[in-house]
Amino acid sequence: MNERYDWLLMILLGVVIALLIGYRLNRWLMSPSPDRLPGIPINERIPDHPAIGMLEEEGYDVVGGKVKINLSFETGQRPIHSRLFVDYVASDDRGELYMVKVSRDRMPVDWTGSGIRDRLMPFLLLYPECAGLLYIDMNEQVIHRLGLDWSDEEWIGNDEYNS
Template identity: 40%
Template sequence: MEQSIDWFVMLLVGSLLLLWIYRAIYNWLHAPPGMKRLRLGKGGVWSADESGVQILEASGYVVTSGKHRVPISIGWNGNRLYSRLYIDYIAERDGKMYVVKCSRDRQPMDWTGSGIRDRLMVYALLLPESSGVLYVDTTDGTVHQITFDIGVYDREE
């Protein structure tokens, strides 16, 4: 009786091990090639008395992460250039995560399709699991929620 229980346990553990190996190989084979996912840490320090945080909280959002600096290495004609992107905050509301950019006096927002695309679409592409980008206008205290549906064009051409 003990020997049959031992065989059963070994068979069960072996089956689970084979299933785990199969799933690992399957996921590896079906992963997009060269896909580098950005993983954000906790972010920088932020406080509740910052104007961007106050405006977000007044609009029903919860700031979950502070400022993030995303380094970028650019290949250009065989040379290396270095730059960075800044994410002001990560905020949540109704179980949805948003990338937050705050207004800057030196960089006014162009509220046209191409202006929004050029300034903010990079953040939606950087974190595809986000539900969109929040643009906080600190001068007038408003929050603009922006989403991008790529490949969908509803307008008649």
């Protein structure tokens, strides 16, 4: 009779160990990659600009000034260097951080899906832990709040494909 309990105990112990290994493996696979950027950098020097007043009127608190993000691309022949700039970092009343871009006359945003993707999506991909991006259009005096959402749906704009 004792052999029967020994086998039962060994099977139970094996199941518990397998579950523990599966849990730890899943946790390891779902953890953020260490080579990702470690959160948005905050520059404590905040130069005065009319955009700051607009942000404060909308309930945002500017917590950081201009941040330069250095990029390096390996092309196979030689590295190519570039950079992105975030004009400000702001937080809302819940403490969520937003990157802020101020409009430039020489670099207008085409407010279409592809225009936003090409011009503003790199910022949202660099720091996915941010709540989004605030784009301030100084000409129209408006703040656009952008977030990124992944979708598996196909978007077809032409009605002949919808049949």
